[in-house]
Amino acid sequence: MNTKRNILAVAVGVIACSAVVWLSTSLHGGQKTYELEPHLTIPEYKTDVARIMDSYERLMERYMDLTESNISMVGMDMKYVITKLDSIDGRLTELSGRITRIETALGIQQPKTAANPKPDHQP
Incomplete structure (x- = not known):
């Protein structure tokens, strides 16, 4: 029994x-x-x-912005030219009427054929 206790003590010690x-x-x-x-x-x-x-993409973006601004400036210039041409056309119509009245008052007859006939189409 002594050996069983010793084995049990050793086993408990190993487990501990x-x-x-x-x-x-x-x-x-x-x-x-x-x-x-x-x-x-x-x-x-x-x-x-x-x-x-x-760099190329940035350059193209700048070029496109520059082109867009130039096109808008051309558009504004065209509007100015159109208004100026309209005012000139109005003045020419007014002057033509005055010349016709003056010719009628002085007894000047109109030529039967025009020196510069109008073109068939307008540009």
Whole structure:
């Protein structure tokens, strides 16, 4: 019985030691692992071709803006020219009427054929 107690004591001792070792590793968590998520902002690397393409796109945008502004200026100039031509046409009509009245008062007859006939179509 003495040997059974000794074996039982050794078994309890081994179990106690293994429990202590197991608890110490479980309390410390064993091997620690960490996840690192770096939040670094590094500017993107551009090749020479990408820089050339970006420059070309900016140049085309500037050219399109310049063309648009020039076209709008031409449109405003055309409006001015049209109003000026309309006022000239009105004045010419008025002068033609006055000349007709003067010719009638002086007894001057109109020529039967016009020196410059009107064209069939207007440009």
